[in-house]
Amino acid sequence: MLLASDGLTAEGIAAAVDKSLLTVRRWRRRFVAKGMDGLLKDATRPSRVKPLAPEKIKQVVHMTLHAKPPNATHWSLRSMAAAAGLSYSSVQRIWRAHGLKPHLVETFKVSRDKNFAAKVEDVVGLYLDPPDRALVFCVDEKSQIQALDRTQPGLPMKKGRAGTMTHDYKRNGTTTLFAALNMLDGKVIGTCMPRHRHREFLRFLGLIDQQSPAGLDLHLIVDNYATHKTPAVKRWLKAHPRFHLHFTPTSASWLNMVERFFAEITRKRIRRGTFKSVAELKSAIMEYLENHNADPKPFIWTKSASQILEKVARAKQALESQHWEQPGTWLETDAHTHCASPRNHRVASHMSLIHGSCIDMLSVCGAGGDSSILNSDA
Secondary structure, rough: OOOHHOOHHHHHHHHOOOHHHHHHHHHHHHHHHHHHHHOOOOOOOOOOOOOOHHHHHHHHHHHHHOOOOOOOOOOHHHHHHHHHOOOHHHHHHHHHHHHOOOOOOEEEEEEEEEEEHHHHHHHHHHHHHHOOOOOEEOOOOOEEEEEEEEEOOOOOOOEOOOOOOOOEEEEEEEEEEEEEEEEEEOEEEEEEEEOOOOHHHHHHHHHHHHHOOOOOOOEEEEEOHHOOOOOHHHHHHOOOOOOOEOOOOOOOOOOOOOHHHHHHHHHHHHHHOOOOOHHHHHHHHHHHHHHHHHHOOOOOOOHHHHHHHHHHHHHHHHHHOOOOOOOOOEEEOOOOOEEEEEOEOOOOOOOEEOEEEEEEEEOOOOOOOOOOOEEOOO
16 A cells, blocks of 8 residues: 555566555455444455355255154254254254254153142242241152162273273162251251151151251151051151151152252262272262261252242243143253352253254252243143
């Protein structure tokens, strides 16, 4: 541009800067069109990859949602690329842009509890607005925990290689963990017993009674397991009036916060552990409880009952639009993902594909994932 201002021709400028005449003329036109801003960076160029036609993108999306490959239950990138006549990366870009993940599927459970809404309001009310002069405990049993030992010793982790363990194992017996999660401070009252009948449940209620401050009512959130409702349990509760049981809806164990604790102990201590006996397994569980109670961090429930039921109503409309309805039922996705860790209060949003339609599933609460419920009779 400076040489042009001195009066040189395009040919002279090309010879002076050792560039082609085409390049000189291109930059002079850019200066005339955009001024100095046009000289600060190179202009964008068209992609080397020819953009896909909208019809082809629509075809891939339609096939993904409404068709299946002849030899599989769902599409893979390569099978879709072969069927649509596209490259592997083109299908990948289309799926990413439309939020399609054919390789994933979410599990669910239909609840037929007629008092679902009332039980949700009762349990969530205890989480968000606990009664005065009372403690709220989430109580459940983690049954049939296996004491597994590996058939061969594994290799330790080292730089560039993960630790190893054999895929097969030796069973050395089982135990059942009874746990009561205190919603106030996050501490857990726990013990291991060989079985989980009503007799063991009564013994555990006695342990809760011993380790809880006198003079406070105890509200226990439990599931619908039959041992929680036997005549012997009812007689014991009548003799101990400070105990109050609150039952979660049928097939809605995600509403019990102790399930979140069970997920933690399974992931951190049990799943990758090796135990040569039941006594060794019980020792490991009790040691974990001691360490947990030394520095407890309560889980925080973040969704109100009204928010849950509002999303249930919206989900109902989506289900009805797909002609998938069972009157008087509730739909629940997988458990152990329904509450927020104190370190993470993000509210997750899960997308599920039901009969080809993306439905914004209900995020019950914050971290770790999260699960959803749908009401077809809200």
